[in-house]
Amino acid sequence: MATESAGAAREVTGARGPVVVGVPLHGLGAAAVRWAAAEARDRGVVLRLVHALTTPAGSYPGRSVVGVDVHQGLLGLARRELADMAEVARGTAPDLVVEESVVEGDVLGVLRAQARGAAVLVVGTDGFGLIGELTLGGVARGLVGHVDVPVAVVPSTTSGTGGGDVVVVGDDGTAGCRGALRYAAQRAVARGVPLVVVRAGPDARLLSEDLPDLGAVRPSTLQVVLAEDRADRVLADQARDAGLVVLGVGQHGWRHPRHSTRRGLAAHARCPVVVVPPDRPA
Template identity: 35%
Template sequence: MSGVVVVGVDGSESSTSAVEAAAREARARGATLRVVHAFLWPSLHVPLGPSPVGPSEGGLRRLAEDLLTEAVQRATATAPDVRVEQALVTGEPLTVLEAQSRGAELVVVGSRGMGGFVGLLVGSTAVHLAAHGACPVLVVREQSAADGPVVLGVDGSPAADRAVDFAFAEAELRKAPLVALHAWTNWNAPLPAPQDASEPYANPPGALASEEERLLYEALAGHQERYPGVVVEHKVVRGGTREALIEASRSAQLMVVGSRGRGGFTGLLLGSVSQALLHHAHCPVAVVRATRPASGTGTGTGE
């Protein structure tokens, strides 16, 4: 086994889908699957055992243990050859899963959990982990197109290089084509150097489009050589990035983006494009941060 894939479960339908997706990821990677439930109740100092007037097999701890058992059974049914372990960790979900991410290759969560508020399209746990997780975070949304491509959102920023690596690796694992998509407008495209000093703001016809195509090819440079079996389609679209990626997600089996792009504001850990995809994409979304914090044990309850 080469590593660990972590999946957070809470008994919701969304987390059940996450377990199945995580089992498939673990199988493809030859990794161990760790099914984790954040057990909040001990920190609230409430009784964990069965009620004096209830059945002997009742109680909050027993419910949590049963939830984990059911999730493990679902994972085993999805990928029988994957080694599965379970962990009941005291703490609230955000802290527990962030700590688990420090020793994992990938953390998988559903888009919404049992604590989701009506009207919200994606839960706070998913957004928080995408912004703070120490490894790539896969948020399972709608059922993906099984035979669709892996779609990579490319903006050319140095921060997105890990996302490019992750997308190529996923495409290879899934034996899927990779669509590298870069969207641009006159407002977000960097201006080429003027050719005529008398017209510092003028660009020859087609100059911006050519510059954006060059940006895409440079962002992918070297990756194709490392993954020669991955068929890559370069796609440059003139239009809004969020709209282009959401539309591309309709036929994708996975969307991959960095946590922040070249238009990000200092201090924000999750960019507007990543957030939009977590809320509106039509397939699972993997968010890959540019840097990985210092490693820890990955099995604690928080920092």
């Protein structure tokens, strides 16, 4: 029965496209690569490692600085980095099909393009700046709300594949969280762990106590937490033993001042945080 449920979760998860992970230089993307490899293995899809190659201002292919072609030097570094990260991925999932791609362009432009047709887009917290900057003013902010696939932010402190005892999902009662609820349910079933739905904040008492719509799959264990305390505090408390935290974009949007919860939680979470876009209209 568990095998059938896990299979259903993989099917409902949707896109059969690759799990795409942005890879910086100097081994700083290892945690994100390990997590992405496990995700690709569980989904039965390809893992694509992508490095966005940006040649420094004033340099261009063929131009030599003190006898060194900067572009070719960076290209060589990027290719070696991807080869190293492919080995890291295979250490997590030995039979995984891994693609390596160096694409010229800025990080946001490259990752947005790679998101088309992807199952999940994964970035780490190292190599793109501190997680606060990543989430508030950097790569993640430039992806969430701009791509139609889930965006996973994997802390550099994530050990192994980020496994934990539960999957936690925030629900603010808006249609923007519908995709997050279904994604979280699918991942909880695939991992065989309980799902905790958190409804918190000053308006929590106005939210329904009915079980949320989780789509076609339902975890064997489901808990709904209602609390009028600040949502970020409640979510952080519930996330301490979690392997995954899932958030929606919400009716007010990722950047809306009322929703600092998402940014604050991502800045302090020790496990991967996935932001899922709302369901697209039929």
